[in-house]
Structures are given as structure tokens and as C-alpha cells.
Amino acid sequence: MIYNNPFSILSETIPSIAIQSFLILMVGLALAGTLVDIIHKKNVKYFFENAKKAKLSATRELGVRERASVIVKTVAYDIGTTSELGAGKRRVAHLLGMYGTILFWIASAVMIFCYSSSSSGTPLAWPIIWHIGASMTILGGCWFWFFLRVDVYSEAHPWYRIIKADLFVLALIATSLFGLIWSYLQSLNLNDRWDDKVFLVLYIVSNLVLFGGVYWSKFAHMFYKPGAAIQKNLAEADGSRDNLPPEADAPKKFGLGIKREAPKHY
């Protein structure tokens, strides 16, 4: 199963161009959803107005090289390791889900555009990356869903209570899970048995929900969060710091330096 390219097997029944068009449609849906989100919530407008205001209180001008170095550092550390989540379970679950999804999407795009015809031999690495990515997404998503989800413990809501905010994580888990089951059924050579088709349809529907529901879900946070992290670090570097005081140049043992208790229920 893990060495099979499910899209090349699919191309025996559905033309490659149709599969490729579906992927382009998904990218278009995600972009359109994000644009509508930006226009409706006006968050990007607020973001740029805030950045302009912050520039007025900057104590020094950043050069192009310095600006680029701050952005690279932010991408490598803040965004690449989701440092804002601290050193806890939330961060591990988020990293699993984030890198799993990235691997899953990249491998899907490569296999669909480069190796989707039944005649082209797929290098072993891509199906393996696709399957590992999907498994990581399911693991991270389920960890979040069952153990870390906000309000599960604090508000005593049961784990099966679903609200609008769950659209993103559930659609993500469903896409990966149905994709894996569909791939497994394909590897069994069932000769067009019904269950193979059912899971293909479920995989398609979950993709439509994930990419078509961008406006209603948390999908767009993957664009906003990096932008906010870059703006925050640029503000630290140019001295405006969003009006925050500078880091204290304190002598040793200035205060007690206590380690506070981390909230356990979030």
C-alpha cells in the first residue's frame, strides 16, 4: 500500500487531466475563500494600518538586509517550529498536523502532475511521503481533537460535540483518513468493488469541504499567522515593539523568577 501511487491507479478509470483539474479547482477554492475572508473581516486592512502606525514610533530604520534576516529567522523559527505555542503538547500536535499536511499536499501535487498516468513509474519516495504525511495529519489532528481541544475539559463538553470552529480540523482529518483508506483498498486489487469507490467519493467530498469551506473555517490562519509573526519580529527589531517596553536589562536575581503553572485544560 505504502509504495503505491493511488493517483496512477485511479488514472486507469479517470483521465489524468480530470484529476489535475480537480487539484487546480481546490487551489482556486482556497484562494477565493481566503480573499472573501480578507474582504469581509477586513483583517488585512487592519494589519497594514497597524503596521503603518507602528512605523511612526520606530526608533531606527531597518535596512533591506536586516529586514530580510528578520523575516528568514521568523520563517525558520517562529513559523517553522510554531514557537508561539511554547514547549508543550499543543506544539507537538500542531507540528505533526502542520508538517503532515504539507507533506501530504506536496506529494499529492507531485504525483498528480508528474506521475498520474498509469504508464509512468512513480519513484518510491513520493507514495511513502504521501502516506506518512496523511498518517502524521491524522495523528496530530486526533491528538488535538481528543486531548487538547479547547473547552473539552474546562466547559465539560463531550468530545463528540461539534461546532463551526471544528470544520477545519475535522475536514483535515477526514481528508487524510479517507485518502489512506482509499489507497489501502486500491492496493488490495478489488477490481472495482463498491467500497473502493465509496472511499474515493468520501475523499473527494472531504477535499471539497476542506477547500470549499475556507471562508467558514480556520483554514486561512495558515496565511495570517506567519504574517503576524513577521510583523511582530520586525516591530521588535525597529524599536516600535507595538508600544511594549524593551526587554529588561536586569541584574541577577532581580526578582523571584518564578515559573508559573501552565494551564492544563487548553
Next chain:
Amino acid sequence: MSTFVYMTRCDGCGHCVDICPSDIMHIDETIRRAVNIEPNFCWECYSCVKACPNHAIDVRGYADFAPMGHSVRVRREEEKGTISWKIKFRNGKEKNFVSPITTKPWGKFIPKLATGEKPNQDEIKSQILYNEPEGLNTKKELPSIPKDSFKKGVYY
């Protein structure tokens, strides 16, 4: 005045929810970020502002002077044990303060009752509470403020 949350900064960690003495900082169910559910009940104690690890919480000034650009922001650095304040006045003047954190670590001043002497049955039945009268320290003369030290011209 009351607190509000910068949504781009908040990651929904819940530190503000735990610390809020008025219990008005909650996690929004849809966006999963902190939100002040009842600004009128905010005590302006700044507990959540100081507790927020992402500096995502700020305090909104009254509408008549807030647009004029004042700001009171705080940075708490636990590992250094410092708390820094930056006050920006409406005329652009700035003041910075750095103070030590004086919060006591959890459990440091909890009386160690388990290691103390156990009260006998008579002491349990007595109306005097545990460790009284020694604990009240009433054998000495009670503290008082001499009237001479009061401000002149003020009558008590």
C-alpha cells in the same frame, strides 16, 4: 476601561482565563482565541495583560482620550524576574519602569499543618481556633498609631 485581545497575537493558551479574578476572560468557541466576555465587569487589574505570554492583551482607554495615542503596556519576564512598564502619554512623552516580580511561588507560604502538633479532644471541642491565642500574638501590646503623627488640620 477594559481589556481586549489582539487576535493575531493570541494563540488561545488560556493563561488569562486561569488568572482573571473576575472570570470574564474566556476562549471564544468559534475562533478559539481569548475574549473578554463582559468588559463592564473588568477590574482593570492587568492580571491577564501581565500573564499573557504573547503580549496579546491590551487595555482600552476611555473613548475621549484613547484616540489621542496614549498607551500603557507591560512586559513580564519570568526567567529574569522582572516586570517592565512603558507609559506613553498623549503628548508623546514616554516613561519606562522596571520592577522585580514580587509574586510568591505557589505553595511557599502554606502552613505546614501536617508536621504541627495534633490537637487533643478538648482542644477540638473548644471555641478557640487552632493555634490560638499564640497565633494571634496578642500577648504583646497591640500596635497603635500615635495621634501626633496624624496630619495637622485633619480631625479624627
